[in-house]
Amino acid sequence: MRRFTKALTGLAALCIVLSFTASESAENRTPNNSDETADVVIVGAGVSGEMAALELKAQNPNIKLVLLEKQATTGGSLRYSSGYIGTSSKLSRKSFNTNTVDDVLAFLDNCIGKENVNHAFVRRLYDLSEYVTDNFITWGVDFDGANATRAQDPHQERWTREGRQLWYYMPAGRTNAIANVLEDQLKKQKVDLRLNARVTDLIIADGKVLSVKVQTKDKSYTINTKAVLLATGGFSSKGDLVKKMTAGMYKNVPTGPNPYASNPGATGDIFGLVEKLGVPTIGTGVMAYAGSLGGGSIPSRFYVNQDGKRYMDEYSWGYNITFQTQKNTTNCYRLLDTTVLNGQSAGAKASVAAKVKAGTVTKYNSIDELAKGLSINAAQLKQTIAAYNAAVDAGQSPEFGLPAGKATPIKDGPFYAEQIAYTTAGSLVSIKTDDNARVVTGNLQPVRGLYASGECAISNQFWGGLYAGSGFGVGSSAYNGVLAARTIVSDLK
Numbered sequence: 126m127r128r129f130t131k132a133l134t135g136l137a138a139l140c141i142v143l144s145f146t147a148s149e150s151a152e153n154r155t156p157n158n159s160d161e162t163a164d165v166v167i168v169g170a171g172v173s174g175e176m177a178a179l180e181l182k183a184q185n186p187n188i189k190l191v192l193l194e195k196q197a198t199t200g201g202s203l204r205y206s207s208g209y210i211g212t213s214s215k216l217s218r219k220s221f222n223t224n225t226v227d228d229v230l231a232f233l234d235n236c237i238g239k240e241n242v243n244h245a246f247v248r249r250l251y252d253l254s255e256y257v258t259d260n261f262i263t264w265g266v267d268f269d270g271a272n273a274t275r276a277q278d279p280h281q282e283r284w285t286r287e288g289r290q291l292w293y294y295m296p297a298g299r300t301n302a303i304a305n306v307l308e309d310q311l312k313k314q315k316v317d318l319r320l321n322a323r324v325t326d327l328i329i330a331d332g333k334v335l336s337v338k339v340q341t342k343d344k345s346y347t348i349n350t351k352a353v354l355l356a357t358g359g360f361s362s363k364g365d366l367v368k369k370m371t372a373g374m375y376k377n378v379p380t381g382p383n384p385y386a387s388n389p390g391a392t393g394d395i396f397g398l399v400e401k402l403g404v405p406t407i408g409t410g411v412m413a414y415a416g417s418l419g420g421g422s423i424p425s426r427f428y429v430n431q432d433g434k435r436y437m438d439e440y441s442w443g444y445n446i447t448f449q450t451q452k453n454t455t456n457c458y459r460l461l462d463t464t465v466l467n468g469q470s471a472g473a474k475a476s477v478a479a480k481v482k483a484g485t486v487t488k489y490n491s492i493d494e495l496a497k498g499l500s501i502n503a504a505q506l507k508q509t510i511a512a513y514n515a516a517v518d519a520g521q522s523p524e525f526g527l528p529a530g531k532a533t534p535i536k537d538g539p540f541y542a543e544q545i546a547y548t549t550a551g552s553l554v555s556i557k558t559d560d561n562a563r564v565v566t567g568n569l570q571p572v573r574g575l576y577a578s579g580e581c582a583i584s585n586q587f588w589g590g591l592y593a594g595s596g597f598g599v600g601s602s603a604y605n606g607v608l609a610a611r612t613i614v615s616d617l618k
């Protein structure tokens with residue numbers, strides 16, 4: 126009888142499979158029965174989950190795989206990004222711009238400190254870069270456009286003063302081109318992709334994953350499985366988590382809805398999903414960029430902290446400005462005087478006027494008034510301004526190597542001040558995995574059948590709260606997805 130019931134269930138499942146038609150949406154392909162089985166379930170169809178799915182199919186075309194995505198579209202943050210850091214590939218063999226894995230490591234060491242980088246894991250990931258980029262090219266991504274690669278920072282003069290250069294791979298159509306190609310590949314490889322399907326829980330017994338619970342608009346169901354890959358991304362769209370995870374580190378991290386156009390799916394679901402397992406949360410901070418509360422910034426190369434002190438070369442590359450500002454434990458401000466403002470283009474002047482009107486830039490008649498208004502140490506501020514102006518007047522670089530010709534002296538009022546705030550592109554807090562993408566508990570024991578990749582595992586690569594710069598999210602998430610897939614295939618043997 127039991128065998129008969131099983132056969133009937135199998136037949137029912139077959140009928141459901143056969144009844145899918147090409148015109149049906151991915152959403153409609155969710156099963157009507159409450160329980161089903163799969164070899165592998167992937168949670169999240171961002172670049173990491175998609176690359177993992179494609180790699181699993183490449184390794185074993187017959188694998189029973191379900192890819193669940195809570196949003197109505199694939200791609201996650203990939204669709205908001207512009208390019209990525211990769212290493213030698215067909216692309217780089219065609220052109221002159223190549224990075225080696227050692228270049229990537231040296232860059233990270235230089236930017237965020239050797240002690241904050243897991244060299245073995247980063248090497249393992251970037252060793253997969255050529256494979257991933259070559260696949261992108263084979264699948265139709267065009268890296269041969271005029272701006273296909275560019276220096277990680279476009280201001281090469283600044284860059285060469287500060288350290289190593291990395292090349293940044295930017296396809297024609299930016300990373301949306303990659304997202305579209307990945308979606309096509311999922312279809313070609315017949316990956317069972319289910320959109321609008323949120324994973325709400327993991328069922329684990331005796332340290333082993335048994336199943337996932339899925340919620341759609343109108344039903345919930347369970348998938349029993351041997352392996353679950355969590356590729357749920359970060360939490361940059363969840364202000365309260367951003368605040369919690371950056372507490373005590375940065376000033377002025379926006380805590381409301383992300384002011385940066387961002388992936389609404391980045392809500393940190395990973396933490397809830399593994400909460401009961403005792404999986405450590407590691408890292409701190411967000412992929413932040415020093416901007417302003419109103420967007421953009423005033424044309425100033427004079428930045429001070431609350432102590433009235435400058436703290437860096439204001440003509441350095443964007444992420445250095447960001448790091449140095451983040452290291453302050455006080456608010457930091459850009460200051461501008463009227464003579465410098467008057468020398469700007471009409472557009473720049475209009476932008477400052479608009480910021481004053483919007484209240485994100487404040488205008489003061491004197492330095493004393495400015496210092497009082499912003500609670501900056503006035504005596505120190507005046508001393509800092511005097512030293513800066515004197516150096517520039519003498520044709521010398523003020524402290525920290527700011528070129529004299531790029532300085533913006535603070536002499537004539539009214540004066541303008543803008544507080545520095547951060548835009549948030551991603552998160553730098555994740556859960557702990559081993560260097561093969563297996564999720565581990567506090568005693569570093571793998572949870573059997575549970576894996577994580579991409580931004581929800583990013584702090585296994587680097588930590589410390591400083592982001593090395595645009596490009597370290599997309600590439601490494603893709604490589605991590607491939608690595609996770611290979612580990613799963615090997616563990617399932």
Ligand SMILES: Cc1cc2nc3c(=O)[nH]c(=O)nc-3n(C[C@H](O)[C@H](O)[C@H](O)COP(=O)(O)OP(=O)(O)OC[C@H]3O[C@@H](n4cnc5c(N)ncnc54)[C@H](O)[C@@H]3O)c2cc1C
Binds near residue numbers: 324361395
């Ligand atoms: C505005 C912006 C600009 C950026 N610019 C760059 C750049 O130029 N270069 C760069 O390298 N990086 C950039 N990044 C970062 C980079 O895009 C990400 O780090 C990377 O794409 C993360 O990929 P992922 O697959 O790990 O996560 P995501 O892309 O976040 O994908 C995770 C997916 O999981 C889904 N999901 C989450 N929880 C669940 C659940 N419970 N059930 C089902 N599905 C779930 C989400 O909806 C999402 O689609 C940027 C990010 C943003 C937001």
